[in-house]
Amino acid sequence: MKPRVLSIGLFAIGIALLWSPVTYAQSLPSITINGGHGTPSQTLSILALLTVISFLPAILLTMTAFTRVVTVLSFTRSALGLQQTPPNQVIIGLSLFLTFFIMEPTLSAINHQALTPYLAGHLTLLQAGKKALIPLRLFMYQQTRQSDLALFLKMGHIPPPHHLSQVPTLTLIPAFIISELKTAFEIGVYIFIPLHIVDLVVSTVLMSMGMMMVPPTLISLPLKLLLFVLANGWSLVVQSLFLSFHGGG
Template sequence: MTKKILVLLAIVVWLAHTGTVHAEGIGIPGIDVNVTTSNNPQNVATSVQILLLLTVLSLAPAILILMTCFTRIVVVLSFVRNALSIQQMPPNQVLIGLALFMTLFVMTPTLSEVNEKALQPYLAGQLSQAQAMEQAAIPFKHFMAKHTREKDLMLFLEYRKSPIPKTVEEIPLSTLVPAYAISELKTAFQIGFMIFIPFLIIDLVVSTTLMSMGMMMLPPVMISLPFKILLFVMVDGWYLIVKSLLQGYQ
């Protein structure tokens, strides 16, 4: 028995030694990361451009939310779900996905203009990076200025004590973006208020009926929910909501 154990141990040691030899013959790739100085300014400029690009990509969600129609669309869709008193249907993923595709649909002319006047000339070497950024901001400025209330824009201009711009191109993005955001929020809440009214009437009728019947312990939401869904389906609610949102950006 002892001899068998010794033989097994000898085989294990031999296999381990053989595996080590093969591993040494194959070799394991190594990773070496060094930060060195460079005498070529072009290498440094390229590194800075990559860093700026990563910074812009990290800010992409904020740009998407605040400089496009995404804010109004997603807020209105959330109002629809709350008005129907269904907190989890449709799910958040569905609402955000629908809002993203509607945003892409509405912003297609603006994005096409950015591609034509900024991105393609920059890729062709006709514009520098700074010039391309300035050209790319102009279509977004025209889009946001078209849907920004003058009162909201003046709020930020007066706070900065800035002169009134003569053209849309002269409005700085640091002023136009927050003004556009609060204008979109007000419009979204106005649409949400109009959406709530018919469903609120259904809740009042159901609550009054239950109280008159002495059924005060029965939650009115349980009874009114099927009627809300029925009303929303009969009037083709999703079509009307999407249609009103698209018409608001014509």
């Protein structure tokens, strides 16, 4: 029985192989590089656009204010002693829109210098990409500490640049990320200290009263939330983030 089934299977495969060249040769579409007037075809334009879109998450995480914003907001939630409030979705969403708000001048420059001319047909996709990178590089350079940039230039055996155009983008990006993390941690320290003082005071008072069996968080958590609300904490955190970018931070 098995040899017979195997023979039938091999015969079917052979028929399919003999028939497939004729069938596929008739169904293969022709791909053209240029359209009717010498411009890139719509198919290649869509392919290039999808390629750019696939890199947007990496660009958002590494070349914008998102890293600093989401780190500081996460520090704020941890300092309050809240594990899932606000939820991660709220933290990410708020970080995303704060990033757009903070980077509005940069995004506006990209729109005027690259996107609008490209949509009008005055620039190719490659030219638009190069022009869009200029405001992003300027933003990253302004937020990058010179010590961090010098570190990566040294590790990459790159001579000290005299102009921003001489700094490789692949060197500028990691230096920018390290600077963003350092700034976010510095802001996080200022958020943690007053809230942890509340924890320390509550623990000391409970120990002095002999209430060692009472969890300190049972008392300190409502006090920290009350202090944070009375101080208008979220507004202060957002204002500090904005000034750290646009106030010489």
